[in-house]
Amino acid sequence: YPHMSVADNMSFALRLAKVPREEIVSRVKAAAEILGLQDLLGRMPRQLSGGQRQRVAMGRAIVRAPSAFLFDEPLSNLDAKLRVKMRAEIKKLHQRLGRTSIYVTHDQTEAMTLADRIVVLNKGRIEQIGTPSELYERPANLFVAGFIGSPEMNLIEGRVDNGAFEAGSGLRLPLPKGLEFHGAQEVIYGIRPQHIVVGGDHARASVQVVEPTGEAQELTLRTSGVELVAEVRDQPPFKPDQEVGLEVMVSKVHLFDARSGMRINQDELVRG
Template sequence: MGTVQIRDVRKSYGSVEVLHGVSIDIEDGEFVALVGPSGCGKSTLLRMIAGLEDISGGEILIRDRVVNGIAPKDRDIAMVFQNYALYPHMNVRDNMGFALRQRRVSKAEIAERVDNAARILGLEPFLDRKPRQLSGGQRQRVAMGRAIVRSPNVFLFDEPLSNLDAKLRVQMRSEIKELHQRLKTTTIYVTHDQIEAMTLADRVVVMNGGVIEQVGSPLELYDHPASLFVAAFIGSPPMNFLEGDLTNKTTFTLADGTTLNLPVADPKNRSQVTIGIRPEHFTIGDSGWPATVSVVEPTGSETQITARLAGKIIRVLIRGRTSTKPGETVHLAVDPRLLHFFDAAPVPIVAELEDVA
């Protein structure tokens, strides 16, 4: 059973606390992604699970065994790093079998495990090549193969696709997901890319400032964000936000005095709220909120529109194509079931989140 239990785990560097009591239970065979902006503590937490960082407080259990203080080699985990960490003087076969040779596994078993991993990863034609003779994607497959041959209870991935170009990242995402479906090994995957987290994981852990903001399936986070931070971080293009007062249940007054009629009342009956609307949940029609189009960006299968609504920049995503032009006034309606209400608070700076995502 490759279960991992993280119980009130804390990490401090001197007087600076970077993890503030993190608790997660990861089931056997589950794929969990830790996601968040740079500095949120996700990589630190992964390194603590691996035994590469000391634990300042709390407990980490792997297969119901407390591993605080246990050496990384004795935790029955395998880690795939961002920079591949391959030995340049060894060929692919020797790189993949190195850890097994260190454990004095028989040559016959090493050969069997390496050949099996190479077959799974499509590396059979490259077993005699050195890392310098491989592409970035092939090197990452070798790093994954080195982890597979160890048959660990838990795989740990530390931003493994960050060094690849956009097209190769998409391909490798698919390969990692297929690999997990085949091996069904418990996997913990760290990334700052929310698209990676959403497409790969069974559950996503959104971290911010050393704490967990929300844990849930990708669609739970997308459809029901628990905080403004999660709402702003999950989704591309990001969610639109409008801050204002509810002068009655459905009359929403923005800071400049503009009033908007909401299609539904705030379920918590607050007087000050921030409302959120995802770009794809707007429809353009004959009625709704008037907005002036600034930019139209056709991408083929969809069109992104940037507009101004009461002085606020908003983004609208239209499936297909539109004849709308910059300077035009359009009317935006939203399905009341898809409107999000949050406590009034400063909205996270989405541009900064996009930069690290």
């Protein structure tokens, strides 16, 4: 409330509930200490930064001692630097209070860094539930595969034939052991940019775009008419139009059924 101080904002719900004044003061003080707001209790909202306002909003919830917290896109209006800081604050708060927290976000980085378990929703439908590592390592379908991970997973249309993956352009890539089933099947071949090694011998490619990020280089590559993104570290700078070799980390390859979009697991394969 813009006309109330920080302390009054945090205590408002308790005053409406007729909580004794001494208990209100105690709860507000405890919440302020948790959130680092001790020196801001007398300020008005207009005197606060975006991050401080978010902490006050959390303080208003904390003083009520709820059994669960619901965070609905709490960082969407903050700048990038402040989002990182507040993300850490929320995680520390969760660890300190030990209360169930439901966090709604469209940002997969927030989901991956904050969650113990993630529920991926698509138009109201649950696509997958699991830990961050489970969703990253074994996405249940194409939607989850494309949502989790940055940069996004490379997804290539093609078929499995004679023990290898083949795109329509003629690109052939190896398959993990157990997925080399016989016969032909239309599939989507998934490989994350972090799992493409530049300098291998699975395919030849031309560098299209180089995007340095400081700690790595994100390369857009073209091979046999297919565009791929690779993230490389600890290598000299690449240049556009440079010819390079590619190798995929075969154990990190994902296969998805082209019609259903579902992940293909070894025990579900139909061998010809």
